Amino acid sequence: MTVERPNEKRRPRVVIIGAGFAGLKAARTLANREVDVTIVDRNNYHKFQPLLYQVATAGLEPDEIAQNVRSLFRRAKNVRFHLGTVEAIDHDRHEVSTHDGCRLGYDYLIVAAGTVSTFFGIEGAEEHSFPMKNVPEAVRLRNHVLRQFERYDKDPRARQGGRLNFVIVGGGPTGVEMAGALVELFDILQRDYKDIDTSKARVILVEMLDQLLPGQHPDLGEYAKKVLERRGVQVCLETAVERVTDTEVHLKGGETIPTRTMVWGAGVKADPLAEALGVELAGGGRIPVRDDLSLPDHPEVFAAGDITAAEGADKKMYPQLAAVANQQGEHAAKQILRRIEGGETEAFRYRDYGTMATIGRNAAVGEFPGGIRVKGFIAWLMWVGLHVAMLAGFRNRMNVFINYAINYLTYDRNARLIFDMIPVPEEVPMEVEEVDEEITQSLEEIADRNE
Amino acid sequence: MTVERPNEKRRPRVVIIGAGFAGLKAARTLANREVDVTIVDRNNYHKFQPLLYQVATAGLEPDEIAQNVRSLFRRAKNVRFHLGTVEAIDHDRHEVSTHDGCRLGYDYLIVAAGTVSTFFGIEGAEEHSFPMKNVPEAVRLRNHVLRQFERYDKDPRARQGGRLNFVIVGGGPTGVEMAGALVELFDILQRDYKDIDTSKARVILVEMLDQLLPGQHPDLGEYAKKVLERRGVQVCLETAVERVTDTEVHLKGGETIPTRTMVWGAGVKADPLAEALGVELAGGGRIPVRDDLSLPDHPEVFAAGDITAAEGADKKMYPQLAAVANQQGEHAAKQILRRIEGGETEAFRYRDYGTMATIGRNAAVGEFPGGIRVKGFIAWLMWVGLHVAMLAGFRNRMNVFINYAINYLTYDRNARLIFDMIPVPEEVPMEVEEVDEEITQSLEEIADRNE
Numbered sequence: 001m002t003v004e005r006p007n008e009k010r011r012p013r014v015v016i017i018g019a020g021f022a023g024l025k026a027a028r029t030l031a032n033r034e035v036d037v038t039i040v041d042r043n044n045y046h047k048f049q050p051l052l053y054q055v056a057t058a059g060l061e062p063d064e065i066a067q068n069v070r071s072l073f074r075r076a077k078n079v080r081f082h083l084g085t086v087e088a089i090d091h092d093r094h095e096v097s098t099h100d101g102c103r104l105g106y107d108y109l110i111v112a113a114g115t116v117s118t119f120f121g122i123e124g125a126e127e128h129s130f131p132m133k134n135v136p137e138a139v140r141l142r143n144h145v146l147r148q149f150e151r152y153d154k155d156p157r158a159r160q161g162g163r164l165n166f167v168i169v170g171g172g173p174t175g176v177e178m179a180g181a182l183v184e185l186f187d188i189l190q191r192d193y194k195d196i197d198t199s200k201a202r203v204i205l206v207e208m209l210d211q212l213l214p215g216q217h218p219d220l221g222e223y224a225k226k227v228l229e230r231r232g233v234q235v236c237l238e239t240a241v242e243r244v245t246d247t248e249v250h251l252k253g254g255e256t257i258p259t260r261t262m263v264w265g266a267g268v269k270a271d272p273l274a275e276a277l278g279v280e281l282a283g284g285g286r287i288p289v290r291d292d293l294s295l296p297d298h299p300e301v302f303a304a305g306d307i308t309a310a311e312g313a314d315k316k317m318y319p320q321l322a323a324v325a326n327q328q329g330e331h332a333a334k335q336i337l338r339r340i341e342g343g344e345t346e347a348f349r350y351r352d353y354g355t356m357a358t359i360g361r362n363a364a365v366g367e368f369p370g371g372i373r374v375k376g377f378i379a380w381l382m383w384v385g386l387h388v389a390m391l392a393g394f395r396n397r398m399n400v401f402i403n404y405a406i407n408y409l410t411y412d413r414n415a416r417l418i419f420d421m422i423p424v425p426e427e428v429p430m431e432v433e434e435v436d437e438e439i440t441q442s443l444e445e446i447a448d449r450n451e
Numbered sequence: 452m453t454v455e456r457p458n459e460k461r462r463p464r465v466v467i468i469g470a471g472f473a474g475l476k477a478a479r480t481l482a483n484r485e486v487d488v489t490i491v492d493r494n495n496y497h498k499f500q501p502l503l504y505q506v507a508t509a510g511l512e513p514d515e516i517a518q519n520v521r522s523l524f525r526r527a528k529n530v531r532f533h534l535g536t537v538e539a540i541d542h543d544r545h546e547v548s549t550h551d552g553c554r555l556g557y558d559y560l561i562v563a564a565g566t567v568s569t570f571f572g573i574e575g576a577e578e579h580s581f582p583m584k585n586v587p588e589a590v591r592l593r594n595h596v597l598r599q600f601e602r603y604d605k606d607p608r609a610r611q612g613g614r615l616n617f618v619i620v621g622g623g624p625t626g627v628e629m630a631g632a633l634v635e636l637f638d639i640l641q642r643d644y645k646d647i648d649t650s651k652a653r654v655i656l657v658e659m660l661d662q663l664l665p666g667q668h669p670d671l672g673e674y675a676k677k678v679l680e681r682r683g684v685q686v687c688l689e690t691a692v693e694r695v696t697d698t699e700v701h702l703k704g705g706e707t708i709p710t711r712t713m714v715w716g717a718g719v720k721a722d723p724l725a726e727a728l729g730v731e732l733a734g735g736g737r738i739p740v741r742d743d744l745s746l747p748d749h750p751e752v753f754a755a756g757d758i759t760a761a762e763g764a765d766k767k768m769y770p771q772l773a774a775v776a777n778q779q780g781e782h783a784a785k786q787i788l789r790r791i792e793g794g795e796t797e798a799f800r801y802r803d804y805g806t807m808a809t810i811g812r813n814a815a816v817g818e819f820p821g822g823i824r825v826k827g828f829i830a831w832l833m834w835v836g837l838h839v840a841m842l843a844g845f846r847n848r849m850n851v852f853i854n855y856a857i858n859y860l861t862y863d864r865n866a867r868l869i870f871d872m873i874p875v876p877e878e879v880p881m882e883v884e885e886v887d888e889e890i891t892q893s894l895e896e897i898a899d900r901n902e
Contacts, residue, residue, distance in 0.1 A: 043869065044601065044869045045869070061514045063512045068643070071642075071643055074642050074643065077645065080645065080646070083598075083601040083605065083869075100606070102606055150495065154533050154534065155551070155553055191522075192519070192521035192525065193521070194531065418495045418496070
């Protein structure tokens with residue numbers, strides 16, 4: 001069945017799939033304009049992806065990097081939220097449908113569903129590795145890491161087999177930030193575990209290419225490697241993973257690393273929803289778009305963010321970065337407004353303000369237009385300021401800042417809690433349909449008895 | 452296999468089962484004394500149970516009411532933590548064994564495993580209700596409640612069948628606090644849900660006896676009822692539940708309440724671990740003890756907290772309260788120290804400093820020795836101060852206070868996030884045992900390749 005919102009004066013309906021950076025920015029651009037906006041997401045929160053690794057390493061709590069989507073748009077009367085997973089897009093009927101059978105009609109559609117992990121067909125990688133693309137995965141990894149120390153501590157049998165080897169695959173920002181945060185966590189855990197030597201724990205960072213932070217200048221990759229190695233991380237460049245089991249990582253060179261924990265930071269591909277568009281996809285399953293970010297045969301459909309295969313003037317695809325997603329989300333929304341007002345759309349052009357990655361306490365790298373590169377403590381301060389400022393919502397910003405400050409001053413982490421959650425089973429569809437009148441009556445009867 | 456801690460000079464070993472109020476207090480009493488203490492718990496955190504309902508109603512985040520046990524005992528060199536679920540107690544060998552086959556020897560044992568929910572054999576209650584005894588259950592309830600509003604909002608089909616009826620069974624402090632917090636949540640949610648009238652949501656509080664807060668003076672129960680009713684809660688006294696399905700609660704009177712959410716706050720019984728002691732148990736499965744809290748035939752085994760059937764001078768069992776647990780934990784620990792020093796044990800006597808329960812924003816009740824009763828705003832301020840002060844750990848106290856203050860000033864809640872967690876499967880036991888030397892070698896080979 002189709003869900004129609006009450007709509008006295010029929011305004012153009014915009015559906016935005018995804019509440020990531022691109023979707024959120026698009027919705028903000030359309031807030032309080034003459035359109036009806038519906039954001040669809042499988043979660044009721046926006047997650048601040050760049051700090052997910054902090055959740056996985058017990059530095060921040062999930063709620064500190066997540067913000068309820070509805071509360072972000074409280075003051076935007078024309079923006080609505082729909083909790084659901086989009087499964088199909090019907091170009092002819094101009095409708096998207098969700099997993100639970102709801103259909104949402106649109107006049108304009110922005111597809112900003114982001115990416116999912118991909119394992120390049122490496123045997124056992126999907127089954128035995130710990131990806132870190134969303135909040136539940138980050139919490140699961142945190143629980144798992146802490147549990148390895150618990151097992152190592154209490155049971156001498158569990159001290160063998162590389163229990164405290166943590167292998168991180170992928171030397172991009174995620175892998176580098178994760179490696180830096182993990183070795184810091186080991187130091188902090190030493191105070192909790194009196195009977196074991198947590199410095200026996202090792203982080204092995206595996207990267208296929210010949211430098212860390214591949215997108216960045218080689219100097220910065222070299223600096224990241226030096227800092228990480230000084231802090232105890234074993235960095236293995238030009239190293240590929242061949243096969244993974246629950247107790248071992250087999251490298252292409254023939255070596256085997258015994259481990260219970262392989263963190264997957266190596267590869268993403270576009271969300272499979274891209275396939276639902278019925279167009280031929282670009283590399284990485286990304287959606288090819290015209291220069292205004294709309295689909296070649298569907299001017300009413302736009303793509304924005306990591307799922308998009310937009311090309312810059314140099315004919316290269318834009319990198320999958322929060323900054324690109326933000327700008328594309330805003331651009332797609334603006335083109336819809338232009339279209340509605342009868343104007344021509346404009347080409348998207350990415351304004352590169354630079355990129356940054358942190359390597360841990362007191363060390364980060366950054367690269368800015370004009371060949372300006374920064375590294376070290378100053379870069380780290382910039383990184384902290386930038387990320388705190390970027391976090392959506394006043395409350396989160398304050399909490400995160402407090403936690404950062406306390407962690408920095410005390411060398412401590414708050415979130416060393418193993419929370420195993422109980423999954424909620426999917427609801428059984430109703431068979432008997434009751435009406436509200438009956439309910440009211442029944443309740444009044446009960447109330448009567450008590451008066 | 453037996454886990455023996457390095458122990459040059461053999462000191463008496465005390466094992467404490469449970470990191471609740473009783474276990475924690477016992478461990479604190481024994482900290483830095485001439486004993487070796489091991490706390491065993493199935494979670495690596497102490498949870499502040501009196502505020503669990505705040506987690507379930509999106510007022511606080513789990514980490515704000517949980518504290519890592521190890522970090523609480525960082526400065527106590529003689530206190531250790533063991534993550535595990537105790538399954539058996541062997542009086543002859545003086546050993547407890549955990550689910551994963553670890554055995555812990557003891558000279559003295561304190562059983563402080565607390566309680567679990569009991570459903571009095573009510574058909575469907577265990578399967579279809581939402582108990583609220585631990586953090587995962589509270590988070591699951593929060594997710595479920597928020598999801599009802601999401602479904603009600605987006606799908607007119609889902610507006611029937613009592614989707615927004617929330618039935619709470621049990622008019623004790625848990626039920627009263629939960630009811631008060633839920634109706635407040637509805638107000639807050641109104642700002643998030645623009646298309647529905649959240650005041651249609653109803654809380655029905657069902658209590659078998661003829662007053663709310665049964666342990667308290669009838670005046671306070673009457674006050675709680677009046678406050679809750681003024682805020683929109685339907686209070687049904689002398690009402691019992693007969694049967695529960697996934698869409699209905701059937702009352703003994705014959706009425707049926709359509710609902711998707713029955714919160715279970717009605718009954719607890721002692722943790723089944725009590726049965727492992729091999730003694731005849733008292734009412735509610737509780738462990739009968741001598742007046743010094745030790746077991747009649749096992750002077751080296753003590754019980755403390757909600758699992759204990761200790762009797763006061765009036766021959767009535769002490770109530771299952773945090774204050775009793777705290778005092779019993781301390782008492783049991785002190786008796787062990789006396790025993791070690793060759794002294795006689797003393798009888799436990801509960802010092803009643805009073806009890807409090809909050810009914811929601813600005814309203815609470817309290818009852819103190821000498822017949823002193825307080826209610827209203829002053830009681831609420833006392834309740835807030837008391838609970839903030841009681842929370843273990845500086846960090847948590849500050850965070851909780853900040854959140855309280857912000858919630859109070861903004862009428863808002865931070866934690867309206869639906870976090871579905873991924874459960875971690877139990878680990879497959881190792882078959883091949885590798886030694887650390889091999890690991891080191893393998894890693895060095897890899898490192899060599901990169902130099």
